[in-house]
Amino acid sequence: MLIQNYGLFWKADRVKWGAGKNKGTLEGYLTGAKREGSVDFREQRGVYVLYDDTFRIVYVGQAGRGNHTLFGRLKTHRRDHLAERWSRFSWFGVREVTVNWVLGKDTDFKTDLPSVLSHIEAILIATAEPPLNLQRGRFGADVEQYLQQPVDS
Numbered sequence: 726m727l728i729q730n731y732g733l734f735w736k737a738d739r740v741k742w743g744a745g746k747n748k749g750t751l752e753g754y755l756t757g758a759k760r761e762g763s764v765d766f767r768e769q770r771g772v773y774v775l776y777d778d779t780f781r782i783v784y785v786g787q788a789g790r791g792n793h794t795l796f797g798r799l800k801t802h803r804r805d806h807l808a809e810r811w812s813r814f815s816w817f818g819v820r821e822v823t824v825n826w827v828l829g830k831d832t833d834f835k836t837d838l839p840s841v842l843s844h845i846e847a848i849l850i851a852t853a854e855p856p857l858n859l860q861r862g863r864f865g866a867d868v869e870q871y872l873q874q875p876v877d878s
Contacts, residue, residue, distance in 0.1 A: 726836055726840060726844075726865065726867060726868070727819065727834060727836055727840065727841055727844045728771070728817045728818065728819065728844045728847075728848070728864055728868050729818055729819055729820060729821040729822070729867075729868060729869070730766075730769075730818050730821070730822055730868065730869045730870070730871055731771075731815070731816060731817040731818060731848075731851070731864070731868065731869075731870055731871070732753050732766070732815060732816050732870070732871045732872070732873060733815045733851055733852075733870070734776070734780070734813050734814075734815055735753075735813060735814055735815070735816070735873040736812065736813055736873065737799075737803070737811065737812050737813060737814065738812070739873055739874075739875065739876045740799070740876075741876065742800060742803070748767070749767065749796065749800075750765045750767055751765060751766045751767040751769070751795065751796045751799070752764065752765050752766070752873070752874035753766055753871035753872055753873050753874055754871060754872055754874055755822075755869055755870075755871055755872075756869070756870040756871065756872055762826040763826065763874045764822050764826050764827070764828070764871065765827075765828075766795060766796070766816070766818065766828070766871070767794060767795065767796035767797075768794045768795075768796070768820070768828055769788065769794065769795040769796075769816065769818040769819075769820055769828060770788050770789030770793075770794065770795065770818065770819050770820055770831065771787070771788060771789065771795065771816060771817045771818040771819045771820075772785070772786065772787050772788070772816070772817050772848065773785070773786055773787075773788060773795060773798065773799070773814055773815065773816040773817070774786075774814060774815045774816075774852040775802060775807060775810075775811035775813070775814050776811060776812065776813040776814065776815075777810060777811055777812060778812050780813070780854075782852060782853065783807065783810050783811050784802070784807055784810075784811065785852075786798055786802075788816075789819070795816055795818070799814060815851065815852050817844075817848050817851075819831075819832075819834070820832075822869065840865070843862070843863050843864070843865070844864060844868075846862055846863070847861075847862025847863055847864045848862065849862070850862035
């Protein structure tokens with residue numbers, strides 16, 4: 726399986742960006758979870774999409790090349806040429822969440838072509854929301870959606 730989990734249309738102003746020795750967090754909770762707990766996705770690897778206030782896609786990027794993480798890439802975009810151009814983001818991660826609510830280690834990917842193509846299609850449908858697609862993308866039952874944790878928690 727390629728994508729393990731994802732978050733859609735998270736708000737940049739609800740991220741705990743951190744300052745000084747506080748590294749910040751990128752917290753989310755599992756949609757429809759039967760157990761409580763949040764996950765810090767700051768070290769997640771995968772792809773992400775930035776949106777402006779009208780939900781228009783303004784940038785697509787990846788986190789995982791070298792030491793780049795999702796949180797690091799997003800934080801960089803708060804200071805670069807995109808700084809004033811985005812307010813929301815979606816992300817699609819390749820690191821699984823363990824039973825202890827932490828990210829698992831990077832793994833080697835062994836998946837079949839139909840699964841990879843389904844995941845790519847699902848990412849495109851989820852991020853672009855094309856009006857003529859009558860169905861949502863199909864990640865599969867094992868891929869989990871996370872909602873953004875409110876800032877005050």
